[in-house]
Amino acid sequence: MDNLKPKRKRTRARRDVALMVTCLADLMRPSVGFAAVRLLERAGCRVSVPDRQTCCGQPAYNSGDVNAAVPVAQAVIELFEPYDYVVIPSGSCAGMLCQHYPALFEGEWRERALALAAKTWELTRFLTEVAPLPSPKRRPLDAAVTYHDGCAGLREMEVKQQPRQLLLQQCGVEVKELAQTEVCCGFGGTFCTKMPAISSKMADDKLDNAVASGARLLLGGDLGCLLQLAGRARRRGLELEVRHVAEVLAGTPTGPGIGDPRR
Amino acid sequence: MKITSDHFLEHADAALADPDKAQRRDLLGLFMPLARDAAAARYGDFEALRVHLKQVRRHTMEHLEHYLTRFEEEALRNGNQVHFAATPEQLNSTVLSICQDHGARRVAKGKSMVTEETALNDHLQQAGLDVIETDLGEYIIQQAGETPSHIVGPALHKSLAEIRQLFLDRHDLGERPLEQVADIVAEARGILREQFLQAEVGIIGANALVAENGSTMLVTNEGNGDLCANLPPVLIVCTTLERILPRVEDAMALQRLLVRSATGQPQTSYTSFYSGPQRDDDVDGPLETHIILLDNKRTDILASDYSEILDCIRCGACLNHCPIYVGVGGHAYGWVYPGPMGSVLTPLLTSLEQSNDLPNACTSCGRCAEICPANIPLPDLLRDLRQEESQRQLNSPRWRRGLRVHAWFLRHPALYQRLSGWLMPVLAWLGKRRGSLRTLPFAAGWTGTRDFPAPEGGTFMRQYRKRGKVRRRRG
Numbered sequence: 001m002d003n004l005k006p007k008r009k010r011t012r013a014r015r016d017v018a019l020m021v022t023c024l025a026d027l028m029r030p031s032v033g034f035a036a037v038r039l040l041e042r043a044g045c046r047v048s049v050p051d052r053q054t055c056c057g058q059p060a061y062n063s064g065d066v067n068a069a070v071p072v073a074q075a076v077i078e079l080f081e082p083y084d085y086v087v088i089p090s091g092s093c094a095g096m097l098c099q100h101y102p103a104l105f106e107g108e109w110r111e112r113a114l115a116l117a118a119k120t121w122e123l124t125r126f127l128t129e130v131a132p133l134p135s136p137k138r139r140p141l142d143a144a145v146t147y148h149d150g151c152a153g154l155r156e157m158e159v160k161q162q163p164r165q166l167l168l169q170q171c172g173v174e175v176k177e178l179a180q181t182e183v184c185c186g187f188g189g190t191f192c193t194k195m196p197a198i199s200s201k202m203a204d205d206k207l208d209n210a211v212a213s214g215a216r217l218l219l220g221g222d223l224g225c226l227l228q229l230a231g232r233a234r235r236r237g238l239e240l241e242v243r244h245v246a247e248v249l250a251g252t253p254t255g256p257g258i259g260d261p262r263r
Numbered sequence: 264m265k266i267t268s269d270h271f272l273e274h275a276d277a278a279l280a281d282p283d284k285a286q287r288r289d290l291l292g293l294f295m296p297l298a299r300d301a302a303a304a305r306y307g308d309f310e311a312l313r314v315h316l317k318q319v320r321r322h323t324m325e326h327l328e329h330y331l332t333r334f335e336e337e338a339l340r341n342g343n344q345v346h347f348a349a350t351p352e353q354l355n356s357t358v359l360s361i362c363q364d365h366g367a368r369r370v371a372k373g374k375s376m377v378t379e380e381t382a383l384n385d386h387l388q389q390a391g392l393d394v395i396e397t398d399l400g401e402y403i404i405q406q407a408g409e410t411p412s413h414i415v416g417p418a419l420h421k422s423l424a425e426i427r428q429l430f431l432d433r434h435d436l437g438e439r440p441l442e443q444v445a446d447i448v449a450e451a452r453g454i455l456r457e458q459f460l461q462a463e464v465g466i467i468g469a470n471a472l473v474a475e476n477g478s479t480m481l482v483t484n485e486g487n488g489d490l491c492a493n494l495p496p497v498l499i500v501c502t503t504l505e506r507i508l509p510r511v512e513d514a515m516a517l518q519r520l521l522v523r524s525a526t527g528q529p530q531t532s533y534t535s536f537y538s539g540p541q542r543d544d545d546v547d548g549p550l551e552t553h554i555i556l557l558d559n560k561r562t563d564i565l566a567s568d569y570s571e572i573l574d575c576i577r578c579g580a581c582l583n584h585c586p587i588y589v590g591v592g593g594h595a596y597g598w599v600y601p602g603p604m605g606s607v608l609t610p611l612l613t614s615l616e617q618s619n620d621l622p623n624a625c626t627s628c629g630r631c632a633e634i635c636p637a638n639i640p641l642p643d644l645l646r647d648l649r650q651e652e653s654q655r656q657l658n659s660p661r662w663r664r665g666l667r668v669h670a671w672f673l674r675h676p677a678l679y680q681r682l683s684g685w686l687m688p689v690l691a692w693l694g695k696r697r698g699s700l701r702t703l704p705f706a707a708g709w710t711g712t713r714d715f716p717a718p719e720g721g722t723f724m725r726q727y728r729k730r731g732k733v734r735r736r737r738g
Binding site: 049184194203 | 272275276279289292293586587590591623624625626627628629630633646648649650651652653654658662663666667669670672673674676677679680683687695696697698699701706708709711712713714715716717718719720721722723724726727728
């Protein structure tokens, strides 16, 4: 019996984490989901990926169709509430769960939404503040890196230093900061297709600043922004590799950057 | 002012196609936030001041009738005449009848967005009056026959060269170089001084109305407001109900927030309180003073879910911080108030039917709410307006259907995952050589200006399930 004790203690100490993959990582870039799983496991978490997850419902919510967003939010709350933590590789989806779900409801569902919000974390914040990653045993990343702050991560989830700190600690790279780093890249969910000319102007400003920073690799924590920036960079023929920060933190990526041809 | 907000997208395209103006706007978007941040940091606890003013504003709006009654009593006691105008037409006709009572021919105006809202100049000019704008920016756009592009700097869209040419064309002053900014300012000053002296009526706006003593507060950098208020024999203050504040110290708190947020200055050149007409022992000042309080739907807004927009102090900081305003400029918005505050106010003061693009001109980036001195949750109010559009079916039927179908799939995860598990590998195959797609059916909104990055292949959920790791149900 005695020798079971420490073992049990260790299993109890392991954090029980549900990964919300996000619709964009699920559909467009599964390697972000796998990277998130690897990082969370490396940080000592027991990772679950609840089946039946799709999307947080932001497209309908931000377009004003609250009636469509409410049942989607209820499904997410039901699916994720059994876990100790919910971790999301996106500031925008995390912001939806933490800041906007509670505002959708009153009464019992509001309580449930608030309880979910209290245990929901954006990935890089979770890996610095809740379950810190151990020091790595790997070669430093040999690339000039810049970082795009997604607006929801920055303003709704207080994500700013955490990805930079992780990049330094895990990959040994110091981020070359973008000029006007706190200005939106023009993605804005459905905005980017409703007002493509304005959206692309904003992407161009961001990309020009990225090129001016001298970086070759543009990282970020939100696939929405990154698809927007990569899509515009490809159209302009810019030599800029665009990736989610989790891909780089999890190990030197082998596949192509977002929108790049296979190597 | 005629509303053309329903052409927002066309205006925006035209604005983006003009590189000179776009570059000047980019500079505005770069430097004004730096100036505002530096001024806020130098103040000390700017955040506490924002919270304080917000409380004062909310309290005042909740007791609007009480404070308006008090203001009226005090203003009357000071010798002012106080008028209430429910509609823009009532404000315009009240101003015109005051002018006509005095046989006035010439009116000198200080900067006033309220009179832009009511199109007062057109009304007075149609009745045969000469109206001259005396704020330099307003004077420039009046001479050019244009409308303000920014609520604080109305002529920010014009270059020095354009203004120089405008003055050479409009002022019959012979050959002159007019090359330096100082020359242009001096020329305008010379012309405007004459106008102040000749005008029989002066019109100004107000940044605050003080209930406890019946005075109105105005901040300017040019001093033109004080000349409009003091030189002509008749003064008319055109303002709106929600400028009201209980005490002088509240007006001063507003002034501290306003000036730093608007221009990054610690103090404007002039901050004036106007109490009423010249008294017996005064050496100068107007002989007769009127205050017109316009409602124009403010009381409706106060009773609605959008009441916080009434806390707006018209500093223009949300414009300077909005990448969409900076991208397309104020004229694209098609009415008096542009940027985030304008995208909320325009639908409320005109109609959502006439301006349904404006609440969509927002990425919900939250930068405006972060710096708004009145702590107005602008992105939330814009989302509420989009909700109203959706409920009243003012957005495109294609969009509504698309979102409905998408939300339906989200609620049927098995089908969603099967379908996406099939579709994504197809898209990946289509884009495998280039890594991205140049065109995609039903996605012209994206691929018109951007490539569509090809998905990696099978979806995460399918791949993960194949590895037998997906949690079916938690026991």
